[in-house]
Amino acid sequence: MATKQLRVPVLPVTEMEQGAFCRSEDDLLAKPLVEEMKANVNWQKIPDHYLNLSPTELDEKIKSSRDTLGKRVVLLGHHYQREEVIKYADLQGDSFKLSQYASQQETAEYIVFLGVHFMAETADILSHLQQKVILPNMSAGCSMADMATTEDVLDCWSDLCSVLGPEAVTPITYMNSTADIKALCGRNNGAVCTSSNAKAVMQWAFNQKPKILFLPDEHLGRNTALELGVTPEEIVVWNPYKPYGGLTENELALSKVILWRGHCAVHTRFRPQQIIAARSKYSNVKVIVHPECPQDVIAAADFNGSTEKIISAVNDSEPGSVWGVGTEINLVHRLQVNNPDKIIFCLDPVVCPCSTMYRIHPAYVAWVLDQLVADAPCNIISVPDDIKVQAREALERMLQITNSSAVD
């Protein structure tokens, strides 16, 4: 392998800002935006008069804009949004379901995405040409997606092709990645996956080529590979800040799965000790966690699955069931409210919402809708055409794989 320079590690801003909204008391009620802006994170600037509006004033504004716009606009909301935002969603889902909803919108001229940047990009890739996708706050990114920059991933791909040959590796990216990374997978015969179909997509990839590059979530990649019988010795982690990912030629040759070193700031807060504490408090507790959690947490839990799988496991359980849940706090709260006959709690004792999802404050929703009423749309997410075509290819490949295999 040729000699390469060491790169300086750069932590994404979104990762550094993750703790900004964590608190010890159980209070996630929205405050006027001017108050919330005191949290030390990046906020998109919007006109001053939105900053002090009360929840009631924002409600009225949003309702009035929606009445004016009618079917010209549809609002899609991710499950991790807070109550004061998700209530405006016409359709709710996890990132996979929302991408399907985006592709099914026939009449709406505008899709307002109550989620984060990569989801809005996916909606733009899958929606009709004439539709515009709007993200209410442009600083609502995703720390995991930000950990796989285009430059670093292109570098990694060219290194892998030069060391292992172009026919050795299939690139797979988790939905939680930028359009550029999805496009790289599309043009190199790879695919996108979600937490509900990662196993099927990985299995498909092993039928194509001997190795997989899995981006950008190290934990989902490892958990899925182990489930498919790949041994820990056959899994390596690519560190983008080291030459050749910090791996030797031999390690790469022996590996079956090359994991990108990325993670979710929310799901890596969970620890096996929290599960031990839950079991000692409730002898009959069932523990369910998201597969973005580290492997030792998955091993200690009773079940793991996508956001939609967590929702149906809890909703479909017997009255009186006790659930310790390892996923985003706004969703866990909603499960508690919707299942008053069960005990449901978050495994993490600290109330710590996803800080980028949390940036979709109702004031931003009011602002972007007002702009639509004024025929001056703002915050349009527009993926360049060439990237769109290639990323769509990776997404469509995922859908074909999912449709032709049983997905749990």
Ligand code: SF4
């Ligand atoms: S929960 Fe994790 S993966 Fe999802 S948007 Fe937040 S940081 Fe990204």
